[in-house]
Amino acid sequence: MSESFVSVGYAVPRKGLPAAASFRRWVAAALAGARRRKPAELAIRIVDAEEGQSLNLQYRGRDYATNVLSFPADLPPGLNLPLIGDLVICAPVVSREAGEQGKPEAHHWAHLTVHGVLHLLGYDHEVEAEADAMEALETKILAGLGISNPYEA
Secondary structure, X not given: OOOOEEEEEEOXXXXXXXXXXXXXXXXXXHHXXXXXXXOOEEEEEEEOHHHHHHHHHXXXXXXXXXXXXXXXXXXXXXXXXXXXXXXXXXXXXXXXXXXXXXXXXXXXXXXXXXXXXXXXXXXXXXOHHHHHHHHHHHHHHHHHOOOOOOOOO
């Protein structure tokens, strides 16, 4: 695969959060797992619950902070850029969910990063067959990173 560019911005204190290098590794694994051969550019913004809730309400009409929001690039026809979009990941939601699910926080961060990148590449889980395919791909990508199946109890 060609080189990718991942910009990581922290809108919260970085203490205890994954380093930008970890996000880049997880993005690279997702792109490789989805067999993307072209370069890709994306931005990841790590936010607090207030910003996460505000964005979720504004863009999805849901008045709560969610774990990850994906904003695929909507480029005009004929504009051939490697930009695939932006991810917003809500740090307190990731931390809470990891605790509730009894999994290491780093594994949950990796899972949500991979999940978000797959959304940017057009994968979805609105229909059961698509959800099954997306979950299987996520599980395969995460296994390659040494992370167990996030969908098992």
